Amino acid sequence: MLRLSRELARRFGKQSFYSVEQVAQAVQRGKLSAAFIAYAHASFCSQKDFDAFYEPMGVACSYRGLRSTVSRRYFSGDMDFDAKTIISRFVRGDYRFSGYQESQADSDAFYGGGGGGH
Numbered sequence: 001m002l003r004l005s006r007e008l009a010r011r012f013g014k015q016s017f018y019s020v021e022q023v024a025q026a027v028q029r030g031k032l033s034a035a036f037i038a039y040a041h042a043s044f045c046s047q048k049d050f051d052a053f054y055e056p057m058g059v060a061c062s063y064r065g066l067r068s069t070v071s072r073r074y075f076s077g078d079m080d081f082d083a084k085t086i087i088s089r090f091v092r093g094d095y096r097f098s099g100y101q102e103s104q105a106d107s108d109a110f111y112g113g114g115g116g117g118h
Contacts, residue, residue, distance in 0.1 A: 001074065003032055004040055005090045008083065016082045017046040020053045042066035044083045 004023075007030035008015075012022050023044050027034050038061050041050050050063045064079075071079040074089075 001043075001086065002090045003030060004044070005087045007032070008044060009087050009091060014084055014087055016084050017049070018044045018083055020045055020049050039066050039070060043070050043081075043086060 004026060007026040008018055008022065011026055011029070012018060018026075020041055023040050024034075024037065026032075027037055027040065038054070038059070041053065042061075042063050043066075045053075047063045054061065054063075067079050067081075071077050071081065074086075075081055
């Protein structure tokens with residue numbers, strides 16, 4: 001979450017929502033793993049953009065379902081977050097809100113970071 005937040009803010013400025021394409025570009029150009037990109041799209045994009053991208057593919061994931069997972073892990077279940085919320089929490093390193101301290105391994109596993117050949 002930390003690395004993708006930094007990459008998005010650096011490349012596109014701080015926004016409430018990013019486009020699906022901007023998130024994909026940040027993942028690719030930042031050399032982050034795309035294994036969990038649906039979570040990234042649900043976290044950093046609007047529901048409208050998410051649905052427009054994923055519904056035609058007929059995938060089983062849902063915007064609310066993925067955001068629920070993110071909210072439980074990072075925001076004590078509060079689903080009322082946007083990209084600015086994530087960036088302000090993670091870029092400055094304030095993990096105390098949820099009581100969860102994200103390790104580098106957690107960040108890499110959740111939003112891609114090194115290795116794994118993804």
